[in-house]
Amino acid sequence: MLTRTATGADELGPLLRARLAGFAGFLRANGFGAGGADALGLLEASRHMGILDPQVLRLSLKALLCGRGDEWRRFDGLFDAYFLPPNKRIFADAGAGAAATRDEAGGAPGGARPQTAPATGSAVAGDLAGSARHGASREESLASADFRELNQAQHAYEMEKLMRRFAKRLKRLRLRREAAYHHGRRLDLQSTIRHSVRCGGTPIRLAWKERRRVRPRLVLLVDVSRSMSQYSFFYMRLARALCAQLQDVYCFIFHTRVTDVGAALGDPDPWRAQQRLHLLAIGWAGGTRIGECLRDFNRDHGFRLLHSRTGVIVVSDGYDTGEPALLAQSLAALRRRSRRLVWLNPLLHQPGYAPESRGMLAAMPHIDLLAPGGDLASIEYALPRILESLR
């Protein structure tokens, strides 16, 4: 096998060549030392090693285009960002060792923290036990792991996977209302009879209808103040996974003012997305003025984003340094304009925590659903509830 004969000239198509060669430029744009000449080497390497096996292509290009330790570490993320659709990543080393560590990593939080049902907050009654959970034990343990424990990359990826599957379920959401649809399954009798008039009453042209699909709109307002710092990173990941799957998701962060992060999260390149978030999050982990932020949101974005099918999700622990009256007022306005207002509180599932902070007390009357948001299971529980209420 280690012969020096060139493998047959598998000619690559021009489009494919351009795509492959563009990767060198992409790496360069991301601060790699790879240059224009590397595009040629890249094509040659892909011709020798074949491009059908993504794993082989990844390993070959990694050896070819990296020049330093830091490039070596960043390569996999960039490879995924360029060649795979956003959020569909695979791990580089499929060796047995890596698989074993992955299992270990997946199992660890479950072992450390026995499977606990999310503690029920005041507004969430006992039906929480029946919330959507997945069968596989690894997922389950991960689903109930507190976000603070999810600090390894693998965990974060697992989380994105869960979000992805969840988002797929959301896409299938249909209204009970029906509308004319060419390839529909049900006969639209009214239309058919209307059409039959011109044929003297014989229904020759049939009209069909199908249940109307709507994309529910989600607006995420994530508190990134200091008290939330342990969670905000994971909510960003979650928001990113959601944004990649659903079109009608809008994401804002707030601390002392409110900032739109939708464009930054939607960046297909994870590294650049991180950089952009970093720039946007000046003041990240500072104080909180929830009331003012929500008022600003209502004023600047509310009119264009909120409508009767919008679910608004506020993620915050309710520790507010602003005026509680303003918070109540802004929330009421938000509530009036949207369909459903959900408050995810990451602290809620901690034993001994009661939502008694001033901010929380002011907010309570206007919230449709207060759910614990400290782990994936509770989020999986909350999201379908919101969407169902949008029908």
Added chain:
Amino acid sequence: MSTAAQRMPEIVDLQRRLEAVGYVAESSLAAALLLMVKLDRPLLVEGDAGVGKTEIAKSLAAVRGARLIRLQCYEGLDVHAAMYEWNYQRQLLAIKLLEHDERPTAVKEQDIFSERYLLKRPLLEAISCAEPPVLLIDEVDRADEAFEAYLLELLSDFQISIPELGTVRAVTKPLVVITSNGTRELSDALRRRCLYQYIDYPSFEKELAIVEIRAPQAGAQLARQVVDFVQSVRRMDLQKRPGIAETLDWTAALLRMGISAVDDAAAERILETLSALIKTRDDRAGFTREVVARIAAAC
């Protein structure tokens, strides 16, 4: 594209063959070694000391049944020590002998500067082998920039020009493995010429596999404990973290001392063998009996 479909098995096969000669390679390394042959490019390997960089070249030579030619770089390494040198003593002797020769001077001179009087140093040796050898240029970061530039020329053309003799072209192109410890930043030009491979400290599974292959007499349980211990040591804040070479040395030391299990009870005797694992005085001072007992108990 049947060739492409077979590539992954090829990588696995190379991994297996490397393992047979005692080297546990990750798939990325195996892929790079394959690509290195296909593209005729040198392989630049970086990583901390003792993670098995040099061993790559040795194993590659063993797998291919090729000769290993090694050039150890050091500060002040010059062209003469790396490429070629004239054998001055023999040349002087020859001049003396040729004094009474009747031939014209030009012929005599040609004779004195012929290949007979040429001492081949590693780089010249590597390009004049009949069979392609594996050329290991070890710790290239220790040599200076001037040498690096010279090396670059060699690696792009595979020819060496000797003023008195002419240009020596490579008979066969050697497989070049370059290692670097990162004591000096290498030039971008050199990095660009090479395929790149970064070798990290091994995972538990990989290290265990290495210990089992290299020190089979240790037995499964001791091997597991040894690796567990070393992995914990590596997580500590040390000046010099132990590499795989140290793990193997330490395993040998434990066996030599007749220690069959790494545990609380053997802490005292483990302490005596730690010189194989911990290589600086400051690091050694941190390893008291209690520390060792605590780590060992966790194994």
